[in-house]
Amino acid sequence: MRLPTGQRLPRTVWLLIAARAINRLGAFSLSFLTVLITTRFGASVATARLISAAFGLATIPSRLAGGRLSDRIGRRRTIVFGLVGCAVAQVGIAAADSLAVAAGFAVLLGLVFELYEPPSQAMIADAVGTTDRVRAYSLMNAALAAAGMGAGLLAASLGRWDLRWLFVADATTCLICALAVRVALPADLPAAHRLSEETAEVAPWRDRALMVMLASGTLFALIYLQIMIMLPLSLGQRGLQPADAGLLLTASALTIVAGQPLLRWKLVSALPTAAGFTSGYALLTLGLAGYAVAHTLGFFLAATVVWSLGDLLLMGRAYALVAALAPPAGTGRYMAAYGTSWGIAGIAAPLAGTQLLQHAGVTTLWITMATACLALSAIQPAIGRIVSARTSQPASTEYGAAPVSA
Template identity: 45%
Template sequence: MSVTTASQTLTWRTVPRELRILILARTINRLGAFSMAFLGLLLTEHLGAGLTAAGLILAAFGLATIPSRLLGGWLADRLGRSRTIALGLFGCAASQLWIAASPSVASAAAAAVVFGLAFEIYEPASQALVADVSRPEDRPAAYALLWASTAVAGVLAGLIGAVASSIDLRLLFVIDAVSCVGCAAIVLGLLPRTAVGAPSKDEVPARPWRDSRLLVLLGVATVFATIYMLIVMALPLTLRARGLPGWHLGVLLTAGALTSVAATLVLKRITAGRDEFAMMRGAYVVLALGLVVTAYADRLSLFVVATVLCGLAEVALLGHSMSLAAGLAPEHGRAAYLAVFGLCWGVATTVAPLLGTQLLEHTGPTVTWLVPAIGALACAAAQPRLRRHLT
C-alpha cells in the first residue's frame, strides 16, 4: 500500500486511498451532524419537557455512548471496519428519524437512548482503519487530517443547522439522518469489506482493560478530553458574559477550523524526527497558554489569538494520543484498544457540562478557564512519566 514518504506532509493526494474515502464519508456525515446541539430545544420547546427532564434525557444519551463505543470496538475486530461503520451510521439514522417523529417526551427519550447506543459504534472502526492503512510514523498526521477535515465540515454544518432550525427543529434530525445514510453508502460502496477476525490460537487475545499502559494513557487523555469539552461548552457562555455579540462565536469557529487545516498540513514536517512526548509536552503548554489568554480576553482579537493557540495544540494532541493508543494494540485487537481509549470522550462529555456550569456560576469566566489551564500544565508535566511507562 502506498503511503507518504517521511519528507512529505500528509495531504489529500498523498494519503492512502482508504483514508481518502473515510475522510470523504466522515466529512459528508459531519455536514449534517448538528442535531444533538438542538435536542434540548426540541424537548423543551416542541414537546414541553422541563429543564430537569431535558437534562436527564441528555445525560442518558451521554451514558449510552459508553457501551456504544465498546460494542463498536468488539464489532470492528470481527465484522470488519466498513461493515461496523455502516451499521453504526444506519442505527444513528433510524434513531434520529424516530426522534423527529416522536409525539411525546417519553418517545423522544427512548429514541435518544437508542441514538446514544448507536452514536459511537462507528468511531473505533474509523480510528482503527486509520491505523490499519498508515505507517506508525504517519499516524499522528493521519489522525489530525481526519479531525481537521471534519472540523471544517463542522463550520458548514453550523450554517446549515442555523437555516434548518429556523424552519423546523425536527428537520435537523432528518437532515442528520440523511447524512448518516450517505456516509454509510460511501463506506459500503468504496471501502473493502474485510474483517480483521478473532485472534488465532497462537495469538494472545486482546485485553485492553489489563494493559496498564493503555489505562495510564487513558487517564491523561481523559483530562485532555474534559478540557476540550469545557472549551466547547464554556466559550459561547463566556462571550455572552463578556458582553460580546453572538456572531463572534462564528468567527472563532471559522478561525479554529482554519487553524486545524493549516496545522495539519505542516504537522508531519514539524514533528518528523522529534521526540513525540516532548512534542506533546510542548503542545500542552501551548494549550495552557491559549486557555489563560481566554481567561482574560475581553475583545474579539484576543479570543482569536486564544482560539489559534488552542487549535494548534489540539491538532497535535489528538493525533499523537490516538497514534500512541493504536501503537499499543495487537493488530487483531486494535479496535478494541481504541474503543477503550475513546471512553475518555464519554467521561468528558458527562463531566465537562457539570464542571463548566458550576465554575461559571460560582467563580465566573476567569477561573473557569484557569482551571483547565492548570489541568493542561499537569498533563505537560506528566509526559516524562508517561514516556517511561509506555516505552
C-alpha cells in the first residue's frame, strides 16, 4: 500500500538540513591541507599527499564508529561529539608549530570527520515515513550542494589572507552546527544509552542485500569522484581553462537545487525504486558520454546538467533504500556500512583516474565511466530481486514492487 505523498517534512529534518548546510559552508579547508603543509612547514608534495591520504584512510573507521555510537549512545550525542572533535582538530592544524603536530591533528580530523554522517542519516530515517525519505535525503544533498557554492567564495576570500584562517573558519562552523544540534534537535531516548540485545545482534556486514548495495554504491562513488578529480585535467587537455571546472560544478549544484521540485512530480514520484535507479544511471551515462566528445565549454555545460539530473534521482533513493533495509535498532550502523563506499572510492579514484587519463586519454576516461554507469543501470532489476528476497517486510519489498515516493 502506498502512503500519501507531498506531506510537510518534520521540523527535525529541516533543522538537520540547516545545521549540515552551515557545517558544509565552512568545509572548504581540506582542499588546502596539502598547500598549508607544503608552504608553512616546507614539506615536499609527496609528504603532503601522504598526510592527506592518512586523513582519508582515517575517515573509514570514523564512519563505522559513527554508526555504532549512533545506535549505542544516541544520535544527537554522536553528532555533537563528532562536530566538536572536528573543531578541535581544525584549530590544532591551524595552530600547529611543527609538521608532526599538524600531521597528528590531520589524522585526528579524519577519525572524527565522518562521525556526523550515520547519525544524521539515521535521524532523518527516524523522523519521516518510507514514502518521504527520498525527498528528505535529496533535500539534504541539495543543501550541501548549495552550501558548497558559498564555501568556494569564502575560501577565495580567506585563503588570500592566511590559509590557517580557513581551518579556523571551518572549526567555527562546526561549533555553530554542534550548538544548533544540541539546542534544537530532540534529546536522545533513554533506551539509546545502552547497547540493547536487539542492537547487539545487528550485523550489517552479513546482510547480503546491503552488501550488494555497498558494491554498487562503491562503483557509483568511484565514478562520482572521477568527476570531481578529473574534470579540471580533462578541460586542460581539451584546450580549455582547468579553472572552468568550478563553473561546471557550480552549474551542477544549481541543477540539483533547482531540480528538487521535480521529485514531487507525479511522473517522477510514481517511479518504482528500481526504475528510479535505472533512470538516474542512464542520465549519468549520457552526461559522461557527453564529456567524452565535448570540446567546448558549452558542450561540457550541457553534459553537466544531464548527469546532475541523474544525480538528483539517485542520491536520495540510495539512502532511503538502505534505511528501509535496516532494522529499527541498527539504522546508524547500516548507514555507516553503506557510507564506507565513499571512503573506499576516495582511495581508489585518484589512482584509477590519473592512470586512465595518462595512458588512454580524455575520451577513454569518460567512455569508461559512462560504460560503468550503463552497467549499473542494467543490473538494477537484479539488485531489486536480491533486496526483495532479503526480507518480507514492506519497507524492503518496495524496491522491486511498490514505489518509494519522493
